[in-house]
Amino acid sequence: MGIKEIQEEIVDEFSMFEDWMQRYEYMIELGKSLPLIDEKYKTDDNIIKGCQSKVWVHAELDGDKLVFTADSDAIITKGIIAILIRTFSNQKPQDIIDADTDFIDEIGLKEHLSPTRANGLVSMVKQLKMYAIAYQTQLN
Amino acid sequence: MGFVWVLIFKMEKTTFNPTVIRKDFPILNREVNGKPLVYFDNAATSQTPRQVIDVIVDYYSNYNANIHRGVHTLSQEATDKYEQARIKIQKHFNAAKSHEIIFTSGTTHSINLVANGFTSILKAGDELIVSAMEHHSNIVPWQMLCERTGATLKVIPMNEEGELILEEYLELLSDKTKLVFCNHVSNALGTVNPVKTIIDAAHKVGAAVLIDGAQAAPHIKADVQELNVDFYTVSAHKMCGPTGVGMLYGKEEWLNILPPYQGGGEMIAEVTFEKTTYADLPHKFEAGTPNICGGIAFGAALDYMNAIGFDEIAAYENELLEYATERLLAIEGLRIYGTSENKTSVISFNIEGVHPYDMGSILDKLGIAVRTGHHCAQPIMDFYKIPGTVRASFSFYNTKEEIDILVEGVEKAKAMLL
Ligand SMILES: Cc1ncc(COP(=O)(O)O)c(C=O)c1O
Numbered sequence: 001m002g003i004k005e006i007q008e009e010i011v012d013e014f015s016m017f018e019d020w021m022q023r024y025e026y027m028i029e030l031g032k033s034l035p036l037i038d039e040k041y042k043t044d045d046n047i048i049k050g051c052q053s054k055v056w057v058h059a060e061l062d063g064d065k066l067v068f069t070a071d072s073d074a075i076i077t078k079g080i081i082a083i084l085i086r087t088f089s090n091q092k093p094q095d096i097i098d099a100d101t102d103f104i105d106e107i108g109l110k111e112h113l114s115p116t117r118a119n120g121l122v123s124m125v126k127q128l129k130m131y132a133i134a135y136q137t138q139l140n
Numbered sequence: 141m142g143f144v145w146v147l148i149f150k151m152e153k154t155t156f157n158p159t160v161i162r163k164d165f166p167i168l169n170r171e172v173n174g175k176p177l178v179y180f181d182n183a184a185t186s187q188t189p190r191q192v193i194d195v196i197v198d199y200y201s202n203y204n205a206n207i208h209r210g211v212h213t214l215s216q217e218a219t220d221k222y223e224q225a226r227i228k229i230q231k232h233f234n235a236a237k238s239h240e241i242i243f244t245s246g247t248t249h250s251i252n253l254v255a256n257g258f259t260s261i262l263k264a265g266d267e268l269i270v271s272a273m274e275h276h277s278n279i280v281p282w283q284m285l286c287e288r289t290g291a292t293l294k295v296i297p298m299n300e301e302g303e304l305i306l307e308e309y310l311e312l313l314s315d316k317t318k319l320v321f322c323n324h325v326s327n328a329l330g331t332v333n334p335v336k337t338i339i340d341a342a343h344k345v346g347a348a349v350l351i352d353g354a355q356a357a358p359h360i361k362a363d364v365q366e367l368n369v370d371f372y373t374v375s376a377h378k379m380c381g382p383t384g385v386g387m388l389y390g391k392e393e394w395l396n397i398l399p400p401y402q403g404g405g406e407m408i409a410e411v412t413f414e415k416t417t418y419a420d421l422p423h424k425f426e427a428g429t430p431n432i433c434g435g436i437a438f439g440a441a442l443d444y445m446n447a448i449g450f451d452e453i454a455a456y457e458n459e460l461l462e463y464a465t466e467r468l469l470a471i472e473g474l475r476i477y478g479t480s481e482n483k484t485s486v487i488s489f490n491i492e493g494v495h496p497y498d499m500g501s502i503l504d505k506l507g508i509a510v511r512t513g514h515h516c517a518q519p520i521m522d523f524y525k526i527p528g529t530v531r532a533s534f535s536f537y538n539t540k541e542e543i544d545i546l547v548e549g550v551e552k553a554k555a556m557l558l
Binding site: 020021024025028052053054073074075076077 | 173494495497498501502505512513527528556557
């Protein structure tokens with residue numbers, strides 16, 4: 001599936017929730033189901049700044065696709081990462097670079113996050129795109 | 141007749157009624173996320189009563205003008221009110237002289253002013269002593285001072301309860317010690333530190349002491365003469381006043397020794413291109429147009445709190461603290477950080493397996509405002525080896541019913557997160 005389709009799927013899923021409680025419960029579930037990053041990648045180099053909780057992201061190429069793994073010490077943050085990884089992992093770097101991220105507003109993630117967490121979200125997206133740019137240059 | 145008056149006065153003094161007091165705070169009527177606001181972030185910033193808001197409105201509506209320089213009526217009125225506020229602050233903290241009260245933008249500014257002043261006084265090899273439970277604003281300016289002068293920083297350690305270990309402090313003191321700084325009350329733990337003992341011991345070796353009173357001032361009426369402290373700092377926004385204003389108390393001897401912090405208008409006696417002479421205290425440290433309205437409102441905030449009475453406030457807040465401590469501790473897996481006998485109404489806690497940030501996010505959704513994170517006191521978090529805590533801090537306008545809502549919220553969040 002392409003990034004666009006995955007995003008539409010996520011928007012669909014979130015539209016079923018009636019209130020923030022259900023959204024949070026879902027994100028917590030997602031957080032718990034996030035496949036863990038290999039401990040050896042939980043280094044200071046892989047920490048994303050701008051989050052009140054710690055977030056580690058690791059990226060590596062699998063053929064022409066970029067695969068992300070990540071973790072956080074806070075569970076709601078992990079849920080957010082799970083959504084981002086579902087969207088961007090296993091995609092071509094160029095597609096990741098080109099992808100827009102309006103779906104984050106559409107699923108009401110930003111308005112339900114405290115400002116610091118929303119900033120963290122922005123930094124996470126930025127970081128994923130940075131990885132994509134770095135690997136794209138490698139592929140060229 | 142006289143007897144009846146005394147009786148009424150006494151009754152009014154002792155009947156502390158939070159329901160009546162809450163009516164003074166317009167913000168407490170608002171909703172957050174569809175729920176009535178439960179404001180438990182008082183240690184970060186307190187809410188503002190109508191009596192103080194009225195003073196702010198009155199200032200901008202009726203006598204907004206620059207002070208100390210105009211001949212016109214408005215300027216004189218504003219100057220009088222501003223200087224009256226200084227005297228209110230002096231009386232409240234029992235400073236010997238009104239010019240020992242310097243208006244600043246708050247505690248951070250006050251500490252930086254002193255730290256900068258010591259640049260020319262210290263030399264390499266001098267020692268400064270800091271406590272292990274300081275807010276970053278009482279650490280970083282001194283580290284910068286050490287970098288400028290070659291002085292070194294020693295730390296008074298704390299125990300598991302979150303209390304300073306005084307024996308170790310006494311060991312650190314020597315004739316090399318030039319300055320000691322410590323908060324009166326810890327913002328992250330609520331511990332009330334034995335500042336009088338700390339000050340007296342420092343004076344024995346000839347060191348000056350700065351006490352950061354930012355967290356103490358809303359709960360404890362400090363008497364700077366009785367403490368015999370050299371510097372004491374306060375932020376108005378933590379005690380029912382506006383943001384961006386506070387005070388530095390400094391003993392006259394010290395304020396005369398310290399050079400000015402900033403140059404500009406208001407702080408000069410005479411300026412020529414060859415040489416400028418500085419104004420007398422307190423103006424020497426008050427360059428530029430100050431937060432005039434803020435200073436006046438700070439005075440009004442002190443009036444407001446004194447009318448309620450600091451003893452009454454402390455007694456009620458202690459009741460809230462005991463109630464909340466008991467109820468929270470009944471939650472399985474909950475640990476409180478800062479368990480000294482001597483505490484203000486602050487509870488820092490975590491639930492085993494729950495990140496404080498997750499807890500705070502869900503409580504916010506329930507209309508409960510708490511603080512999460514390291515509370516600008518990272519060394520304390522490092523000591524307990526935790527990323528941060530959830531901090532609920534109570535004020536005299538909070539109620540036990542609100543604490544019940546918090547406890548329910550914590551349980552709900554715990555169920556969701558674990
Ligand atoms: C103990 C303590 N010191 C200093 C400060 C800094 O105060 P301000 O930000 O008003 O300068 C705070 C505020 O959080 C505090 O709690």
